[in-house]
Amino acid sequence: MKKTSFPSLLCAVTLASATLAGCGSAKQPTASTTATQPAQTAKGSLAWSPCTGLTGPDGKPAPPDPAIECGKLAVPLDYAKQNGERIDLALIRVKASGDRLGSLVFNFGGPGGSGVDLLSMTAKTFAGLGARYDLVSFDPRGVERSAPVKCGSVEKWTSVDPASDKIEKAIKEFAATCAKISGKLLPHVGTVNAARDLDRIRAALGDERLNYFGMSYGTHLGAVYATQYPKKVGRFVLDGALDPTVTFAERAKTQVAGFKQAFEAFSADCLKQGCDLGADPATVRKNVEKLLYGLRDKPLKVADRKLTKGLATTGVVAALYSKLTWPLLEQATAAATKGDGKLLLALADSYNGRKPDGTYSTLMTSVLAIDCVDSAERPSPAEIDRVERATAKIFPLMQSGGLGSICAHWPVPGSDESKKIDATGSAPILVIGGKGDPATPYAWAPKLAGLLKTGVLVTYEGEGHGAYLSGSSCVSRLVDAYFLTGKNPGANATCPAA
Structure with a gap:
């Protein structure tokens, strides 16, 4: 397989990994996560000024750009107490380069992905839409610059093999630390409140209706918004659709099956191009399994750290999200079999949100906080064990109990309110699903689309998580036409693999 440098595809990993809990939106290991925000001028209004501390797609500090601005918006911590404590949401805006239609608000997924970081790094990717729209994104509540959820050392949990007998203790300690540090915030970080925040953002931007592009978890946020505010839905596209009604067990089994399919597609592609991992699919899988299970007993030393089975598995999963990052998967696993774990550890760090100084972004903590508040499920140990056994039979490389193993010990209760989706009365909402999507299966x-009642299904026949950023000109033309002209592709539109 063609060799690829890690920096050249790091942005692809970042975007491809924006998805569900346990599959969080990746942060670049070399990216700064501080951006100075200006003061807000008045309640409900936005003051914009130049951003500082942002990072470019190459991971280096980005020079000031007069077209990119940052701001903040105060919203209630608890919407049941409108006049109570407030938190600030961090926003970013890339001003339209041509005749402006309005604002287009992005959520790149996670939950827990920093919209400020991701839009600053990828604005050129959306230049066609940016010709007519101000491109806007934000850090949702609990994320990075917007009242971030903090839970101490993330690595104490992420480095543990999820199939080991040490994982439950690590999870309990992690959840207890979350309660100690962020207990006041935890009950209020769910998607229902994030949707309310989204409407505050719409109003502060001065738009009568919200134009919105949600990816992965962002499809859930968009669906909840459309349910709460159907008459305020403008042009909506939901790409990499999440079914919010699935249980933790259903989600785990479906995703594990999706990643098994992605690994098989990766193996076939690797073999076509000359694969360093083996001469046939069975050998490729056997060698990766041997690597991972060998790390369980004998982690690889990488500088002053260790590549454990848990971290190595995370690195493999991160690279399976997109066909663009499959070359990294081959390089990383082949190198690790020879004793060099640097690239595989870097993939895991990218996925987990580890910064160059060894600290972590709020990525993994906000993923857990949001998803656990979004569900009333609190599975028993016996239920979690059943899921573990079931997923191990499907794809042993990614044995997982899903979110249930975390949320069973979460310090605040959850609610199923965000699972109730019905956008009757809204404008048409494009819902895109990919046949080869491992994280949000087709x-x-x-x-x-059916739950929304106003959903218009678009099918992408190719691989990878999310269709718009897959390289499909068919999908990009269809989506751009909808945003720019309002052209509805009609029911059951299909785009071939890129």
Whole structure:
């Protein structure tokens, strides 16, 4: 397989990994996560000024750009107490380069992905839309610059093998630390409140209706917004659709099956181009399994750290999200089999949000906080064990109990309110599903379109998580036409693999 440098595809990993809990939106290991925000001028209004401390797609500090601005908006911590304590949401805006239609607000997924970081790094990717729209994104509540959820050392949990007998203790300690540091915030970080925040953002931007592009978890946020405010829905596109009604067990089994399919597609592609991992699919899988299980007993030393089985598995999963990052998967696993774990550890760090100084972004903590508040499920140990055994039979490389193993010990209760989706009365909402999407499997797209009642299903026949950023000119033309002209592709539109 063609060799690829890590920096050249790091942005692809960042975007491809923006998804569900346990599969969080990746942060670049070399990216700064501080951006100076200006003061807000008045309640409900936005003051914009130049951003500082942002990072470019190459991971280096980005020079000031007069077209990119940052701001903040105060919203209630608890919407039941409108006049109570407030938190600040961090926003970023890339001003339209041509005749302006309005604002287009992005959520790149996670939950827990920093919209400020991701839009600053990828604005040129959306230049076609940016010709007519101000491109806007934000850090949702609990994320990075917007009242971030903090839970101490993330690595104490992420480095543990999820199939080991040490994982439950690590999870309990992690959850207890979350309660100690962020207990006041935890009950209020769910998607229902984030949707309310989204409407405050719409109003502060001066838009009568919200134009919105949600990816992965962002499809859930968009669906909840459309349910709460159907008459305020403008042009909506939900790409990499999540079915919010699935249980933790259903989600775990479906995703593990999706990643098994992605690994098989990776193996076939690797073999076509000359694969360093083996001469046939069975050998490729056997060698990766041997690597991972060998790390369980004998982690690889990488500088002053260790590449454990848990971290190595995370690195493998991160690279399976997109066909663009498959070359990294081959390089990283082949190198690790020879004793060099640097690249595989870097992939895991990218996925987990580890910064160059050894600290972590709020990525993994906000993923857990949001998803656990979004569900009333609190599975028993016996239920979690059943899921572990079931997923191990599907794909041993990614044995997982899903979110249930975390949320079973979460310090605040959850609610199923965000699972209730019905956008009757809204404008048409494009819902895109990919046949080869490992993280949000295709079956979830028609399900979400049906729940919305106003959903228009678009099918992408190719690989990878999310269709718009897959390289498909068909998908990009269809989506751009909808945002720019309002052209509805009609029911059951299909785009071939890129």
